[in-house]
Amino acid sequence: MGEAPAFVVDDLPESFSNGFDLKLKTNRTRTIVGNKEYVIGGIDDESTSTIGVRIFDNSIGEWVIPTVLGTKPKPFKGHSAKLLKEDRILVVKENSNLVDSAWFLEVDTQFVRDQKKNFETEVVAWSKGVIGDAEKPIVISGPSGVGKGTLISKLMKEFPAMFGFSVSHTTRAPREKETNGVHYHFTERSVMEEEIKAGKFLEFASVHGNLYGTSIEAVDVVADAGKRCILDIDVQGARSVRASSLEAIFIFICPPSFEELEERLRARGTESEEQIQKRLRNARAELKQRNSLGLFDHILVNDNLDTCYQSLKLLKMYIPAHKMTDLPIDHSASNIDQKILITCSMAEQEKETRNSFVLDLSSVKGGAPGRTRGLKIYAADPSADCINGVKQLS
Numbered sequence: 001m002g003e004a005p006a007f008v009v010d011d012l013p014e015s016f017s018n019g020f021d022l023k024l025k026t027n028r029t030r031t032i033v034g035n036k037e038y039v040i041g042g043i044d045d046e047s048t049s050t051i052g053v054r055i056f057d058n059s060i061g062e063w064v065i066p067t068v069l070g071t072k073p074k075p076f077k078g079h080s081a082k083l084l085k086e087d088r089i090l091v092v093k094e095n096s097n098l099v100d101s102a103w104f105l106e107v108d109t110q111f112v113r114d115q116k117k118n119f120e121t122e123v124v125a126w127s128k129g130v131i132g133d134a135e136k137p138i139v140i141s142g143p144s145g146v147g148k149g150t151l152i153s154k155l156m157k158e159f160p161a162m163f164g165f166s167v168s169h170t171t172r173a174p175r176e177k178e179t180n181g182v183h184y185h186f187t188e189r190s191v192m193e194e195e196i197k198a199g200k201f202l203e204f205a206s207v208h209g210n211l212y213g214t215s216i217e218a219v220d221v222v223a224d225a226g227k228r229c230i231l232d233i234d235v236q237g238a239r240s241v242r243a244s245s246l247e248a249i250f251i252f253i254c255p256p257s258f259e260e261l262e263e264r265l266r267a268r269g270t271e272s273e274e275q276i277q278k279r280l281r282n283a284r285a286e287l288k289q290r291n292s293l294g295l296f297d298h299i300l301v302n303d304n305l306d307t308c309y310q311s312l313k314l315l316k317m318y319i320p321a322h323k324m325t326d327l328p329i330d331h332s333a334s335n336i337d338q339k340i341l342i343t344c345s346m347a348e349q350e351k352e353t354r355n356s357f358v359l360d361l362s363s364v365k366g367g368a369p370g371r372t373r374g375l376k377i378y379a380a381d382p383s384a385d386c387i388n389g390v391k392q393l394s
């Protein structure tokens with residue numbers, strides 16, 4: 001903190017366009033938020049291969065290196081920046097594919113304010129802009145041994161392009177046939193506790209004596225791949241997700257009887273006798289909660305596997321996600337902060353039709369440390385004034 005990095009001082013321009021920051025010849029922008037100036041780019045963080053962010057705090061006259069949270073973009077050559085609602089900066093990458101063009105650097109959102117208290121430093125957080133909304137994730141819950149994993153495997157095998165599994169973190173030891181990163185992210189308790197503190201988890205719970213949790217990233221990578229996310233989590237986790245901003249469908253799987261559940265758990269042969277007893281005790285408590293008001297949308301009994309699987313499919317969760325072209329197109333220009341006209345440099349003959357598009361932020365949701373979803377992008381009239389390749393509607 002304190003000393004001015006040499007890369008910024010000499011060539012920052014004095015003047016700024018209102019809101020849209022000038023793109024400097026050295027590929028960085030400066031955005032003023034209150035008495036702070038956020039400089040994005042110009043120097044990349046070599047340790048993590050991400051674009052650099054520095055803050056000049058005018059109240060103390062010093063440079064500050066912030067703690068950078070969220071999923072960080074890889075270094076990019078050129079970009080424009082625009083302050084939105086005084087709490088986040090929209091960064092539009094140059095020469096990028098449309099689906100990877102919009103990023104948000106949150107500088108004063110609730111998440112950033114909470115993390116500032118946590119880290120006791122300046123904090124900024126990246127959030128990738130994602131076009132459209134993802135289909136609602138599916139939360140599958142139920143006692144250990146009831147067959148959740150078996151049903152999920154069948155669904156993923158039959159519809160591999162439609163469903164993706166949310167790979168949880170856990171502190172339990174891997175079983176013989178489990179692979180790190182596929183079945184779980186097997187994690188040290190101290191590491192997981194740190195990551196929970198850093199706000200990386202959508203939910204977490206102590207289950208049968210170990211810590212389990214769904215990271216925000218685990219859900220986001222599935223949605224980024226255009227798939228519907230399936231979460232296999234316990235009832236405490238389901239409750240937490242229900243209370244979160246993530247809209248999901250909640251399904252509880254019941255055993256035909258307690259005896260059958262015990263039999264399946266034993267037959268699986270993965271747990272010690274002590275663990276089986278613990279899991280059965282917890283199963284009684286979980287079964288009692290299946291009718292908790294407003295918690296589960298559907299309850300299925302897994303007696304015969306094929307019958308239960310057919311019932312699961314009848315819930316019609318495998319409808320494919322809407323294509324981008326299905327999104328409604330709204331051409332009415334309203335709030336300047338919510339619609340931005342972006343112009344790309346393209347070959348002359350293509351200019352008329354493809355060089356301008358509107359980035360519509362009017363229904364974005366989410367944010368750091370997850371994705372910012374609900375962006376709409378559509379073709380626009382290319383005859384507006386341009387500031388550094390990025391245009392505003394007026």
Ligand SMILES: Nc1ncnc2c1ncn2[C@@H]1O[C@H](COP(=O)(O)OP(=O)(O)OP(=O)(O)O)[C@@H](O)[C@H]1O
Binds near residue numbers: 142143151267304
């Ligand atoms: N309908 C069924 N009839 C008989 N056996 C079943 C049925 N469904 C699953 N099983 C078997 O029961 C055992 C437990 O299933 P599974 O591992 O899928 O349970 P789970 O709910 O995912 O458990 P956990 O919560 O501990 O991960 C497995 O050996 C599986 O093959």
Ligand SMILES: Nc1nc2c(ncn2[C@@H]2O[C@H](COP(=O)(O)O)[C@@H](O)[C@H]2O)c(=O)[nH]1
Binds near residue numbers: 168235
């Ligand atoms: N709250 C959460 N519960 C989870 C998560 N991942 C798995 N689970 C649940 O834990 C038990 C035991 O699983 P096992 O693999 O050790 O048999 C089971 O009920 C799972 O549904 C999670 O991320 N959060």
